[in-house]
Amino acid sequence: MNCHNSGYFSNNQFENDGTALLGTKQQDLGRYIVTKNPGDVGKFRVPTLREITRTGPWMHNGAFTPLKDVLTFYNGGNPEPPKKDLLFMKELRWFPKNQKC
Numbered sequence: 001m002n003c004h005n006s007g008y009f010s011n012n013q014f015e016n017d018g019t020a021l022l023g024t025k026q027q028d029l030g031r032y033i034v035t036k037n038p039g040d041v042g043k044f045r046v047p048t049l050r051e052i053t054r055t056g057p058w059m060h061n062g063a064f065t066p067l068k069d070v071l072t073f074y075n076g077g078n079p080e081p082p083k084k085d086l087l088f089m090k091e092l093r094w095f096p097k098n099q100k101c
Contacts, residue, residue, distance in 0.1 A: 009049035016042040019059050019073075028061060 003011050014031045020042030021027045031040035044060040058064045064073065 003046040004049045010046045013046055014040065014043040015046050017044065017059075018042075019044070019061065019063065026061075030060070 003013070003015055005011060016030070019028075020030055022029075022042060029041055031043040031045075032038065034040075047055075052058075053067060056065060056067060058067065058070045064070045
């Protein structure tokens, strides 16, 4: 995925970058709150990278204060556990009852 590839340094889309913290007290359902589309859970608008050093704190919730922490997060491969996402979606009955996570 290349989210920052235009002259604006954004694809102007909503993407899931692994920062929704699903299943925690800090969870943020992202675009789903507006659309109610289960495919939008955890998606946030991709911001421009223009003037990035002047626009912190970073991420949709301001979770990273030094820009170095953002780079560490992405270099770690977006570490939000995927199984937690599946369990959360099953709790909301987005999967049939007989489907296993």
